[in-house]
Each structure stands twice: as structure tokens, then as C-alpha cells.
Amino acid sequence: MKIDRVTKHFGGLIAVNSVSFEILKGELLALIGPNGAGKTTLFNLITGVFKPSIGKIFFDGKEISGKRTSQIARMGIGRTFQIVRPFGKMTVLENVLVPLGKSFYTNLSVFSHSPRENSSISKAMELLKDAYLDDEFDKMASYLPIGMQRRLEIARALALEPKLLLLDEPAAGLNEKESMQLKEYIEKINSNGISILLIEHDMKFVMNIAKRIVVLDHGSKIAEGVPSEVASNPQVIEAYLGRKHKKGDKNA
Amino acid sequence: MGYLMTLGIFASIYTILAISLNILTGYAGQVSLGHAALFGIGAYVSAALTVNLGFNYWTALPLSILITALVGALLGLPSLRVHSDFLVLVTIGINFVVVALFKYTPFFGGPYGLLGIPRPSLFGESMNTFEYFLYAVGWATFTILFVYWMSKKYIRVAFEAIKEDEEAAEAMTISVARFKIYAFTISAAFAGLAGNLWAHYMGVIFPGNFSFSKSIEIMTMIVLGGIGTIRGAVLGAVLLIFLPEYLRFVSDYRMLIYGLIIVFTMIFIPSGLLGDRSITWKWTRIFKKGDRVAKNNEN
Numbered sequence: 205m206k207i208d209r210v211t212k213h214f215g216g217l218i219a220v221n222s223v224s225f226e227i228l229k230g231e232l233l234a235l236i237g238p239n240g241a242g243k244t245t246l247f248n249l250i251t252g253v254f255k256p257s258i259g260k261i262f263f264d265g266k267e268i269s270g271k272r273t274s275q276i277a278r279m280g281i282g283r284t285f286q287i288v289r290p291f292g293k294m295t296v297l298e299n300v301l302v303p304l305g306k307s308f309y310t311n312l313s314v315f316s317h318s319p320r321e322n323s324s325i326s327k328a329m330e331l332l333k334d335a336y337l338d339d340e341f342d343k344m345a346s347y348l349p350i351g352m353q354r355r356l357e358i359a360r361a362l363a364l365e366p367k368l369l370l371l372d373e374p375a376a377g378l379n380e381k382e383s384m385q386l387k388e389y390i391e392k393i394n395s396n397g398i399s400i401l402l403i404e405h406d407m408k409f410v411m412n413i414a415k416r417i418v419v420l421d422h423g424s425k426i427a428e429g430v431p432s433e434v435a436s437n438p439q440v441i442e443a444y445l446g447r448k449h450k451k452g453d454k455n456a
Numbered sequence: 457m458g459y460l461m462t463l464g465i466f467a468s469i470y471t472i473l474a475i476s477l478n479i480l481t482g483y484a485g486q487v488s489l490g491h492a493a494l495f496g497i498g499a500y501v502s503a504a505l506t507v508n509l510g511f512n513y514w515t516a517l518p519l520s521i522l523i524t525a526l527v528g529a530l531l532g533l534p535s536l537r538v539h540s541d542f543l544v545l546v547t548i549g550i551n552f553v554v555v556a557l558f559k560y561t562p563f564f565g566g567p568y569g570l571l572g573i574p575r576p577s578l579f580g581e582s583m584n585t586f587e588y589f590l591y592a593v594g595w596a597t598f599t600i601l602f603v604y605w606m607s608k609k610y611i612r613v614a615f616e617a618i619k620e621d622e623e624a625a626e627a628m629t630i631s632v633a634r635f636k637i638y639a640f641t642i643s644a645a646f647a648g649l650a651g652n653l654w655a656h657y658m659g660v661i662f663p664g665n666f667s668f669s670k671s672i673e674i675m676t677m678i679v680l681g682g683i684g685t686i687r688g689a690v691l692g693a694v695l696l697i698f699l700p701e702y703l704r705f706v707s708d709y710r711m712l713i714y715g716l717i718i719v720f721t722m723i724f725i726p727s728g729l730l731g732d733r734s735i736t737w738k739w740t741r742i743f744k745k746g747d748r749v750a751k752n753n754e755n
Contacts, residue, residue, distance in 0.1 A: 251627065252626075253623070272626070272631065273623075273626035273627060274625075274626045274627075274628075274629050274630055274631040274632070277626065277627050277628065277629045278629045282627075285623075285624070285627075289621050289623065289624045290624075291616070291617060291620045291621060291624065292620065293620060294616065294620070298613075301613065302613055302625075302628050302630075303628045303629065305610040305613055306629045308610045309614055309629055309630050309631065309634075309635075310631075313610075314609060314610040314611040314614060315606065315609055315610075315611055316609065317609060317610050318608050318609055318610065319609075319610055319613050320608070360628070361627070364629065
């Protein structure tokens with residue numbers, strides 16, 4: 205996946221300013237930056253929610269900028285949302301059955317295939333097991349605590365068998381235990397060869413898990429490198445860590 | 457007896473209408489208050505084909521369904537741009553426009569409507585009321601079975617997903633545009649069928665038969681019965697066709713009663729009489745709970 209000098213403006217506001225970077229196969233890359241740095245906008249550009257004003261995005265050698273979200277998802281990019289968005293009125297199991305219909309949604313076989321086939325259910329249960337959610341399979345998704353909803357979203361994205369997984373602040377609002385569980389889960393996914401792009405505010409979480417970090421500030425990329433490099437970069441400290449410390453470093 | 461038969465025909469036609477609106481609103485979440493427009497298009501197309509152009513009923517039937525489905529697909533286009541409450545306003549507007557088109561187009565008979573619409577004939581003889589009753593019930597049964605079958609397939613999953621969260625549905629590879637158009641098309645096809653059955657039973661149709669208040673009536677049926685379920689749509693249609701005939705005072709204040717039903721159902725029993733998680737099931741919850749515990753233990 206390659207992001208090539210991508211710019212996005214909304215009217216006069218430049219949300220993302222000529223940002224380029226690459227995610228290598230099987231890599232776990234974190235995208236960090238203070239609030240309003242343009243991280244989520246960049247996510248939305250990658251997933252086709254917005255179209256870049258300038259610049260191009262490539263995935264697997266093909267240009268994806270300008271394609272519809274559903275097409276991009278089909279090409280192998282799974283995502284989660286900053287504010288969790290499971291299908292709240294479906295059960296946990298049903299949530300994972302939705303993406304398992306991937307090959308039917310583009311043609312008339314949606315009329316002939318049932319989500320209740322044993323093969324789909326066992327596949328879904330397997331995904332739920334990996335997410336430590338198999339005990340909750342028949343609960344309504346909106347009734348789950350936030351940590352579980354987060355993992356459900358990831359399991360749902362994994363059901364698409366993506367090559368790249370985009371995680372938008374997966375650790376936000378989680379307690380220590382949930383956060384540990386999530387870290388384990390993400391590392392397991394990554395070790396299965398799925399590349400991961402992670403947006404995260406929780407610095408401790410990022411430093412622990414990311415192999416490489418890209419830092420955004422005011423829409424521009426200000427640093428890129430391994431965690432230790434980035435953490436000692438004065439520009440980053442000023443833009444991100446420095447300001448956080450003054451406020452009392454609520455993420456520490 | 458003939459009168460009861462007529463009510464049975466109406467109940468069948470409204471069952472088809474309610475189920476068709478349920479596909480659009482209950483399954484796919486696209487609230488339409490202009491469903492009578494599609495009902496009217498089915499009726500008018502079939503009437504015009506047979507009366508004005510001399511088509512045979514059995515040719516007019518598939519044509520009226522097909523044309524209504526195509527118009528439905530077109531009318532679905534605004535839903536790609538506007539959502540929820542705005543879409544409701546658009547569908548109301550469409551209802552008024554369609555009725556006005558019937559009213560001001562001489563080909564459609566203008567305000568006097570179309571007369572002399574033939575009954576379908578079977579073996580050279582046109583159907584009597586009893587035969588037509590069986591015919592209508594047959595179509596209603598077909599509709600129920602078809603939609604039931606459809607509701608077990610992935611198409612229903614896609615509808616459910618776009619109803620709950622369009623952005624998440626897209627992330628799950630479901631093209632929201634495609635499935636909205638599917639919902640409008642399938643829903644319109646059945647509304648067209650209902651229109652055809654109505655026109656060829658009544659023998660005469662007026663623009664006023666398909667006005668906005670008719671759309672409210674159809675919506676009341678699915679809200680009362682339980683939105684999102686076939687059984688609810690059937691119950692709502694049957695109740696609202698038969699009740700006014702037996703409770704005369706209801707029939708005098710039809711629109712008032714419909715309004716009140718919507719208001720009170722929404723406030724006190726939002727999932728209707730037979731919807732999922734409705735009061736009817738709550739009363740039988742004890743048995744169900746026992747069931748569920750047993751099931752969980754098995755797993």
C-alpha cells in the first residue's frame with residue numbers, strides 16, 4: 205500500500221497536506237499525531253469515504269483513490285471505526301456473517317445463498333473465538349461492553365480476509381486488561397501475515413506494538429521511523445508529546 | 457357472501473402492498489410515505505394497456521409488474537442522495553406528483569379515471585368474484601412465500617446492514633446504492649402486482665384511489681402489525697381491512713384512527729403487535745427463556 209503525495213482540503217481547510225508513506229507487506233505501522241492532525245481523514249481517504257483532492261493511493265499495485273468504499277473493501281482492506289459501529293441490532297454472530305457474504309453481494313447469488321449455512325457459521329465462530337467472543341455469539345452486539353464491541357469490529361473486518369487492516373483508535377476507552385487483550389489480538393493478526401495500519405492516541409500502546417511510526421501534525425507528515433527514533437525526534441516532542449506533557453499527559 | 461369475498465380480495469391486495477412496503481422500509485430501512493404511487497402505477501399501467509391499447513390481461517399483468525418495478529428503480533435514485541427524514545419528504549412529494557400525472561394526462565382518463573377495465577378471463581370466461589378471490593389469495597400467498605424465502609438469503613442480510621449503518625455496510629463490501637435500488641425495485645414490483653389486482657377487480661380507477669392518505673394506510677398496517685416482519689404486515693393488512701367493516705364508527709373516522717394507531721403504536725408498542733421483541737412475545741417469554749437456556753447448555 206502506497207500513499208503518494210495525497211492532499212485533501214475541505215473548502216479552505218487543508219486536512220491532509222501532501223502526505224506520502226508506504227505500508228510494507230506484513231508490517232504493523234502506526235499513524236499518530238495530536239487531535240485534528242488529519243489521521244482519520246487519511247483513513248477515510250484510503251477507504252474511499254473521501255476522494256483525495258490531489259495525489260494517489262495505490263494498493264497491491266492498483267490505484268484505489270476514487271473507487272467506492274465497497275470496492276476498496278473487496279480488494280482486501282478491512283477497517284474499524286473510531287466510534288465503534290457494529291450492527292447493533294444484530295447478534296454478535298450475525299455481525300460476522302455479514303462480511304462472509306462478500307462474494308455474493310456483487311451478483312444475483314445474494315438471492316440464492318443463505319447466511320445460515322453450516323460452513324459460514326463455523327467460519328464465523330472460529331473468527332469469534334480468536335476475538336475471545338465465542339461465548340457471546342447470541343448476544344445483541346449493542347449490549348456488549350466497549351472492549352468487546354471493538355474486538356467484534358476487528359473480527360468482522362477479518363472475515364473479509366483482508367490483506368491490510370486499518371484500525372482507528374482501537375484502544376480508546378479501554379481499561380488496562382481490555383487493552384492488553386486487544387494488543388495480544390492485534391499481534392496475533394499481524395503474525396498471520398496481515399499488514400496493519402493503526403491510528404492511536406494511547407502512546408504507551410503504540411510504542412509497545414508498532415514496528416514503525418508515521419507522525420502527522422496539522423495535516424503534514426513530520427516524522428517517520430522506528431518507535432525509539434520517533435520518540436526522541438524534537439519536532440514530534442514539540443508537536444505531540446511536549447504539548448501533552450504540559451496538559452498533564454493524560455495518556456501516560 | 458359476495459361481500460365477504462370482496463373483503464378477502466381487498467385483504468389479499470393490501471397484504472401484498474404491506475409486504476412490499478415492508479421490504480423497503482422494514483428490511484432496507486428506506487421509509488416511504490409514497491407507496492400508493494407505485495400501487496397506482498401498477499393499476500394505471502395495466503388499465504391503460506387493456507382498456508386503451510387492447511392488450512390481453514395475461515400480457516398486461518407481467519408488463520404492469522415490470523414497468524412498475526422499473527419506475528420503482530428510478531424513484532429509488534433520490535434515496536442515494538437523501539436520507540431518513542428528507543427521503544420521507546421526497547417520497548411524499550413523489551406521491552403527489554404521480555397522482556397529478558394521472559389526473560392531468562388524458563391518456564389516463566384525467567380526473568374521471570379509467571373505466572371498463574376487464575376482469576381476467578380463464579378458459580374463455582371472465583372470472584367471477586369467487587374465482588377472483590382465489591386468484592388474489594393465490595398471489596398473496598405467492599408473495600408471502602417469495603418474501604419469506606428471500607428473507608432467509610443474503611439479500612436480507614445486505615438490506616439489514618444498510619438499514620443499520622450505511623458506512624459500516626460499505627466497509628463490509630456491500631454497495632449501499634445497489635441494494636437500495638434492489639429494495640425499491642423488488643418493493644415496486646409487488647406494489648405493481650397489487651395495483652394490477654386492484655384495477656382488474658374494481659373495473660374502474662381514479663387518481664384519488666392512490667393518494668397520499670392511501671400511503672398512510674399502508675404504513676399504518678405495517679406499523680401496527682410489526683415493522684420488519686411478514687407476519688406483522690399480513691396481520692396489519694387483514695386487521696385494517698376487516699375491522700372498519702365490523703366497527704362502523706372506525707370507518708367514519710378512518711384517517712383519525714390511522715393517525716392514532718401510528719402514534720400509540722410508536723409510543724407504546726414500537727415493534728407492533730407481532731414484530732420481533734413485541735409485547736405478544738413478551739407474554740410468552742417464560743417458555744422462550746426456558747428454551748434458550750437449554751440451547752446454551754447444549755453448546
